[in-house]
Amino acid sequence: MKTLLVLFSIMFCTPLFSQEPEAPLRFKDTFVRVFDVNGKKIAKGKIVNISEQTLTLKSGMGYSETGMDRIHLIKTRHSAANNVIIGALAGGVVGGIIGAEDTKDDWLFNSREGALLGALAGAPIGAGVGGLTLLFRKGNVYHIQGSEEAWEYFKDSMAR
Structure with missing residues (x-):
């Protein structure tokens, strides 16, 4: 009986380790609020993708894409x-x-x-x-202001 139990355990657990795990991305499911130069909130939601020039967020059922040049400030926590x-x-x-x-x-x-x-x-x-x-909550504030260096810093800190 023990042999049968061990064989079933090996048979069912082997597929769990045969898949290559997806690289962990820190920014997945990170909630951010995006503000423009006037301090007006232009987007909010969970980060889906950060490209070279855009930030893609998922809010509710829809997606929003915001260009780096429009982003002045990014806050990484809820109000x-x-x-x-x-x-x-x-x-x-x-x-x-x-x-x-x-x-x-x-x-x-x-x-x-x-x-x-x-x-x-x-x-x-x-x-x-x-x-x-x-x-006890700690959120980060990133001042982008259209700067390429600040955008790269934001991307790097979200990838870690």
């Missing part, structure tokens, strides 16, 4: 509101689940009201925790 909103949603859901737990001696409110109260109490707590995570 602060993103952490607060995600924290508030998580806190509301967890608080609602905890508040919905029904016990036999609850004569003041039922499980639906408990879930609502738990969500209302959990959302601000989650938003506070999301706000605290801003202290």
